[in-house]
Amino acid sequence: MDTVSDGANLAATPNTYNNSISNSSARKLPFEFRGDGMEYFKIWIVNIFLTVLTLGIYSAWATVRSNRYFYSNLYLEDVNFRYLANPITILKGRLIAIAALIAYIVASSLIPMLGIALLITLLVAMPYLVNQSMAFKMRMSAYKNIQFRFKASYGEACMVLFVWPILGIITLGILYPLAFLKMNQYVVRNSAYGTTKFNFTATYKDYGVVFLIMLGVGLVCSLFIWLINTFMPVLSPVSMLIMVLMYFGMIVYFIVSMNTIFYSHLNIAEHSFATTINMMDLAKVILINIGLVIVTFGLYLPAAKVRMTKYLASTISLNAVGSLDHFVAAEQENISALGEEFGNVFDFGV
Amino acid sequence: MMIKGYYLDGQTSKRVPARLEIVNRTEAMLKLSLETIGLDVTALESIEKTFLIALHDLTFESRLGNTPREIIIAGEQLFVSDDNDGVDALLRAFKSHAQITGKNSVVQGVGARASHSLLYKVESNLSMIIVAAIFSVAMMWAFFVFALPALSKSLAFKLPDTMTQKLGSSLPILDKTIFDDSELSAQRQAEIQQLFLPYIEQYPKLNAQIIFRAANMANAFSLPNGDIVFTDKFIELADNDDELIAVFFHELGHLQHRHLTRRAIQGSLVSVVIFFMTGDLDTADAVIGLPTLLADMAYSRDFEREADAFALQALQDNHIPVQSFANIMEKLTQLNVKDENSLWGLRSSSTVVEYLSSHPSPQERINRVKQLKEAH
Numbered sequence: 001m002d003t004v005s006d007g008a009n010l011a012a013t014p015n016t017y018n019n020s021i022s023n024s025s026a027r028k029l030p031f032e033f034r035g036d037g038m039e040y041f042k043i044w045i046v047n048i049f050l051t052v053l054t055l056g057i058y059s060a061w062a063t064v065r066s067n068r069y070f071y072s073n074l075y076l077e078d079v080n081f082r083y084l085a086n087p088i089t090i091l092k093g094r095l096i097a098i099a100a101l102i103a104y105i106v107a108s109s110l111i112p113m114l115g116i117a118l119l120i121t122l123l124v125a126m127p128y129l130v131n132q133s134m135a136f137k138m139r140m141s142a143y144k145n146i147q148f149r150f151k152a153s154y155g156e157a158c159m160v161l162f163v164w165p166i167l168g169i170i171t172l173g174i175l176y177p178l179a180f181l182k183m184n185q186y187v188v189r190n191s192a193y194g195t196t197k198f199n200f201t202a203t204y205k206d207y208g209v210v211f212l213i214m215l216g217v218g219l220v221c222s223l224f225i226w227l228i229n230t231f232m233p234v235l236s237p238v239s240m241l242i243m244v245l246m247y248f249g250m251i252v253y254f255i256v257s258m259n260t261i262f263y264s265h266l267n268i269a270e271h272s273f274a275t276t277i278n279m280m281d282l283a284k285v286i287l288i289n290i291g292l293v294i295v296t297f298g299l300y301l302p303a304a305k306v307r308m309t310k311y312l313a314s315t316i317s318l319n320a321v322g323s324l325d326h327f328v329a330a331e332q333e334n335i336s337a338l339g340e341e342f343g344n345v346f347d348f349g350v
Numbered sequence: 351m352m353i354k355g356y357y358l359d360g361q362t363s364k365r366v367p368a369r370l371e372i373v374n375r376t377e378a379m380l381k382l383s384l385e386t387i388g389l390d391v392t393a394l395e396s397i398e399k400t401f402l403i404a405l406h407d408l409t410f411e412s413r414l415g416n417t418p419r420e421i422i423i424a425g426e427q428l429f430v431s432d433d434n435d436g437v438d439a440l441l442r443a444f445k446s447h448a449q450i451t452g453k454n455s456v457v458q459g460v461g462a463r464a465s466h467s468l469l470y471k472v473e474s475n476l477s478m479i480i481v482a483a484i485f486s487v488a489m490m491w492a493f494f495v496f497a498l499p500a501l502s503k504s505l506a507f508k509l510p511d512t513m514t515q516k517l518g519s520s521l522p523i524l525d526k527t528i529f530d531d532s533e534l535s536a537q538r539q540a541e542i543q544q545l546f547l548p549y550i551e552q553y554p555k556l557n558a559q560i561i562f563r564a565a566n567m568a569n570a571f572s573l574p575n576g577d578i579v580f581t582d583k584f585i586e587l588a589d590n591d592d593e594l595i596a597v598f599f600h601e602l603g604h605l606q607h608r609h610l611t612r613r614a615i616q617g618s619l620v621s622v623v624i625f626f627m628t629g630d631l632d633t634a635d636a637v638i639g640l641p642t643l644l645a646d647m648a649y650s651r652d653f654e655r656e657a658d659a660f661a662l663q664a665l666q667d668n669h670i671p672v673q674s675f676a677n678i679m680e681k682l683t684q685l686n687v688k689d690e691n692s693l694w695g696l697r698s699s700s701t702v703v704e705y706l707s708s709h710p711s712p713q714e715r716i717n718r719v720k721q722l723k724e725a726h
Contacts, residue, residue, distance in 0.1 A: 039415045042473045049482035052489050065414060065469070072417035079356075079365060080418055080430075109509060144365060145358035145428040194363070299483070327363035 027320045028274075033313035035073035037303030043069055044302035060091035071141065074313060077324060084147070085140040085337065093337030100342070125342075127157030132339025138191055146329045152190040160186045177207030184262060193268055194327045202265035210257040214250055221246040252283045263316055270321040277315040285311045351440055355418075355431030357384055370421070370429055372440065375447040378405035382429065405444060410437065413470040438467060493623065499649065502615035506608040521577060525563070532562035533582055542580075545591055546598055549668070556605045560598075568685055572601040574610045587681050592674035596661055600675075603660025609653040616649055654709050662722055676719035683712035 047062035064087045071083035104122075108115020131152050138150035160183045168176030181204055188200035225239040256279050263275035289304035357368035367385045384399045409422040419437045421429040431437060472478050532539065539562055550558045557576035568583040578601045588594045604610065658675075665672050 034416065036416065042479050043415060045479060045482045045486060046469070046473050048486045052486060068414055069417065072414065072420075082420065144363040145360045145426075146363050297487075299487075325362065325364040329361050 025321075029077050029318045029320050029324075031313045031316045031318070032075045033070075033073055033306075033310045034075060035069060035306045035309065037306040040069055040306050041299075041302045057091070060087040060094060063087070063090055070309060074309075076143065076318060077320075079144055082142040082145075083140055084142055085136075090337045090341065093339075093341035096338060097341040127154050127161055129339040129342045130161060131157050132336070133342070134187065134190070134339075136337055136340045143193070144324075144327070146194040146327055148191060148193050149330055150191050152186060156186055156190070173211070177211050178204050180207045180258075188266060192330070194329045196269050196327055199267045200265055201267065202261050206261045206265070210254070210261070214253065217246070217250065217253075248283070249279075252279050252286065256282055259312075259315075271324070272319045274317050274319060275315045276317075277312070281311065281315075351436070351443060353431050353433050353436040353440060355429055355433065357382065358428045358430070360426040360428060368429060370431070370440075372443060373402065375444060376451060378444060378448075379403070380405060380408070382423070410441065413438065413467050415473070441467075494620070498616055498619055498623070499612075499652070502612045502619060503608075505615050506611040509611060521561070521573060521579070524579075529563040529565050531564060533564050534562055534585060538585075542585070542594065545594065549595065549598065549602070549664075553602060553606065556602060558602060558605060568682065570597050570601055572604045572610070574605075574608070574614075576605060578602070578605075587685065588678060589681075590674070592670050593678040595668075595670055596665060596672075596675035596678055599661035599664040600657045602664070603657030604653065606660055607653070607656050609657065613646065613649060613653065617646055620646070651710050654715075658710075658715055658718065662719065672719050672722055676716045679712050679715050679719075 043065055047058070047066060050058040051062050064083070064085055067083040067085065071081040074081045104115065104118050107118055131150075131154065134152065135150045138148040141148045160179070164175070164179035164182045168174075168179040181202060184202065185200050188198045191198045221242060225242055228235050228239040228242075256277050259275055259277045263273040266273040285308055289300070289307060292300040293304050352369055352371040354367075354369055357366045358364075359366075369383045371381050371383075373379045373381045380403050382401045382403055384401075403423060407424050409425075411420040411422070413419060413434055418430050418432050419434050421431070421437070423429060542562075543560055546558075546560055550556075550560075558572075559577050561577050561579045562585070563579055563581055565581045565583070568581060568587045570578065570580045570584050572578045578598065580597075584597075585594070588597070661675060662672050665675060
């Protein structure tokens with residue numbers, strides 16, 4: 001948690017960013033995903049096959065191949081992203097995390113008090129592990145041979161993981177949108193592309209409106225269902241239908257709003273992002289995916305992931321002001337996959 | 351042999367068109383040519399810069415689907431090309447030349463760098479894909495049908511009682527949500543307790559406790575800590591004590607085999623395994639619930655059959671007619687069919703429904719009683 005030196009380092013970044021003067025008109029650059037469902041299915045099924053054959057050891061290589069496929073097929077201005085992680089790094093992190101999980105299960109079943117002590121240890125370590133996990137994800141992503149990076153303090157992670165969500169609950173949800181805002185600020189403002197930091201300009205109001213609308217729709221639908229069930233019990237199947245539709249609609253609305261708020265307030269230097277994600281298109285993709293996954297007993301899962309990624313990428317664009325050629329790389333740094341793998345095994349993360 | 355692509359120096363985000371070609375096979379040297387455009391905008395002619403690079407300074411990323419090939423130069427610079435076949439041919443050229451001249455160091459170097467192209471071959475081979483798909487599906491099936499139930503069974507019996515006690519603490523939640531206090535008279539409750547007492551004493555280790563609750567359904571179920579809950583409607587449904595005992599034995603069967611603990615263990619293991627097999631939870635999130643649910647229901651049906659078998663055996667041991675088990679099942683079915691009719695206005699008896707059900711079909715359970723009676 002050597003934040004002081006990092007803060008100083010990052011504060012110096014605006015100077016290292018080389019402003020382009022030659023061309024100041026904004027260009028809309030779309031993101032594009034060029035992956036193919038069938039092609040990814042082949043990679044995915046071979047991953048599963050080898051993972052089973054090697055009793056899980058290959059899973060680290062599988063993760064890398066799978067991630068490489070998705071990063072390398074994501075293009076901006078005809079240049080693809082890259083996933084850099086080394087399978088050995090991931091395997092080490094994964095083995096330690098699984099060993100810790102087994103130790104926790106065994107310890108807590110033999111001596112319950114020890115289990116509680118370990119749980120508290122994990123809670124204390126969680127902000128650190130989440131920071132590490134974010135740093136690993138960012139460091140292992142590159143565009144134009146310049147890595148992304150992430151640096152956040154233990155305190156910051158503590159606030160977004162525990163303090164803000166708890167405040168949101170204590171205030172009966174009034175401050176819950178703030179917890180979302182703080183979480184996104186934590187993710188974006190601590191991230192950088194090379195030496196250039198990302199910025200996030202969303203406000204409490206942006207998130208508050210979404211929560212209010214969801215609350216309103218939820219109340220109206222509940223009232224409607226209550227009316228049907230009380231006065232027209234014959235129509236109770238209809239009320240079931242309304243409930244399912246409302247549930248699905250809420251999920252889609254939530255994903256769309258969160259994406260819209262995120263990308264329309266995301267900036268890097270003078271470049272900004274935009275998204276055209278909308279409920280109809282997203283609902284269509286989700287329904288087609290779920291339908292085909294069920295019909296194929298899960299074999300469509302990889303193609304479903306490709307379809308979803310393709311759609312999401314197609315909605316996002318970068319409003320580039322001038323050239324994107326002037327970003328500068330930061331110094332190299334080694335980060336273990338421990339945080340990432342702990343997050344996967346113990347089911348936490350951002 | 352010349353490969354077209356672009357070059358990124360790893361310092362700035364400026365992309366430069368570039369070419370990579372072999373200069374000298376024996377020395378394992380390559381040439382990288384960059385088409386740098388002069389900083390002066392007025393210079394119309396592009397200036398070409400060339401660099402000589404030794405093969406051992408290059409790291410070739412493994413080939414992966416349609417993605418551009420990445421070649422890392424001296425650990426930080428990058429040459430990217432869409433010409434995957436060209437890069438493979440280049441590697442082969444070095445390899446075959448080195449084999450002919452017997453320069454082993456070069457062969458090993460190239461071999462190590464190109465070893466991952468084996469994966470690409472596997473991934474683009476149709477028959478390999480089919481084999482992998484069949485094998486994976488079969489393994490999954492075998493795992494879920496045989497390995498997982500066996501594993502969770504042995505785990506469930508090794509778990510200390512403190513854990514199972516914790517699992518049983520769901521009754522307060524049920525009390526708050528769907529249960530009310532029983533409306534049965536204290537006398538009737540005492541009668542039933544008295545009725546079960548001798549049988550509870552037959553299985554002292556199970557720590558069985560009879561609990562009465564009011565709810566809008568006829569049901570009986572057990573919790574891992576030994577609580578067996580009867581709803582008032584269920585007590586009303588039974589015509590005689592034998593029927594009550596039959597159901598009590600069924601619930602005792604669940605306790606004896608630790609079904610609830612096993613179900614909890616299996617449920618969590620299913621998601622863990624699906625995560626490890628498919629490698630990501632993000633996509634699976636939306637649909638992971640489905641296979642987990644289907645698996646859970648299949649396991650649940652097996653458990654019901656096991657509990658049924660326990661109940662029938664216990665009835666015979668205590669010289670209670672097994673027909674009472676069939677009778678109470680019959681009544682439950684009729685009641686449930688009535689409920690379903692009023693809700694959906696249709697009767698569901700297809701085999702699909704059977705798969706989607708957490709219990710074996712009542713007909714199957716009643717038939718088993720008949721078979722048992724015929725056998726004796």
